[in-house]
Amino acid sequence: MSTANPTSAGADYDRFCGGVKSLCQIDLTQYRRAQMERRLRTFARRTGHDDLDSYLGMLRNDAVARADFLDHMTINVSELFRNPERFEELERQYIPELLAGSSGRGLRVWSAGCSYGAEPYSLAVLLKEAGPRLAHELVATDIDQTILARAREGVFSEQDLANVSPARRSKFFTALPEGAWQANQELRTAVRFSQLDLLKDPYPKTRDLILCRNVVIYFNDDAKERIYERFFEALRPGGVLFIGSTERVNDSGRLGWERPGTFFYRRP
Numbered sequence: 503m504s505t506a507n508p509t510s511a512g513a514d515y516d517r518f519c520g521g522v523k524s525l526c527q528i529d530l531t532q533y534r535r536a537q538m539e540r541r542l543r544t545f546a547r548r549t550g551h552d553d554l555d556s557y558l559g560m561l562r563n564d565a566v567a568r569a570d571f572l573d574h575m576t577i578n579v580s581e582l583f584r585n586p587e588r589f590e591e592l593e594r595q596y597i598p599e600l601l602a603g604s605s606g607r608g609l610r611v612w613s614a615g616c617s618y619g620a621e622p623y624s625l626a627v628l629l630k631e632a633g634p635r636l637a638h639e640l641v642a643t644d645i646d647q648t649i650l651a652r653a654r655e656g657v658f659s660e661q662d663l664a665n666v667s668p669a670r671r672s673k674f675f676t677a678l679p680e681g682a683w684q685a686n687q688e689l690r691t692a693v694r695f696s697q698l699d700l701l702k703d704p705y706p707k708t709r710d711l712i713l714c715r716n717v718v719i720y721f722n723d724d725a726k727e728r729i730y731e732r733f734f735e736a737l738r739p740g741g742v743l744f745i746g747s748t749e750r751v752n753d754s755g756r757l758g759w760e761r762p763g764t765f766f767y768r769r770p
Contacts, residue, residue: 615717619653656685
């Protein structure tokens with residue numbers, strides 16, 4: 503068992519952050535330190551490492567361990583139509599409003615931090631139902647290439663589809679062995695998946711709708727503000743940001759946001 507004192511423990515976290523930034527291009531200093539450090543030390547111990555220096559050494563030399571680390575970092579927990587009452591609000595109010603202001607073109611939508619695809623495929627269903635003949639542009643991004651590969655397959659468990667109605671299952675999903683379901687070809691081709699780091703990469707522009715739910719909550723306040731400012735710039739005037747049920751945009755009025763709903767923000 504490690505006997506490192508708090509000072510040296512803090513130093514190994516700093517070294518770990520520097521090593522991960524060089525190795526994986528992830529800047530851990532943008533996350534809440536206490537929360538992230540506690541989480542990383544717990545995960546390192548599960549992999550047999552009592553300090554972050556030895557864990558970093560393993561990450562440098564083991565590609566499988568790096569993949570496991572990235573999967574752990576991205577917190578890939580989701581389901582289709584997660585918080586269904588919020589998606590009903592999106593379907594009933596915001597998508598019709600956005601379509602009314604789109605001059606007959608399809609909506610330009612971005613799912614930021616899409617994980618294994620539950621959110622963008624939920625959006626694809628809503629867009630096909632609301633404007634089946636329109637050329638919607640649905641972009642889904644995540645920092646984790648491994649999870650993006652899974653998202654492109656569009657395969658989900660029975661639990662993932664708990665909020666999907668029988669009619670939607672029949673129309674948009676195909677039953678697979680052992681209780682799995684796959685989004686059909688029409689739905690899979692409706693989503694364009696790509697890698698994107700919210701802290702440093704360029705954002706898609708002139709979006710009508712951005713969803714970023716249960717992602718920004720893990721960043722520190724400075725990083726959150728920069729991300730929300732960049733979301734604001736990425737939306738067209740009148741565009742809408744949809745965030746998670748445990749999140750809020752701090753000082754949203756100063757940043758320029760209107761707030762038409764509890765978990766929805768609009769660029770005027």
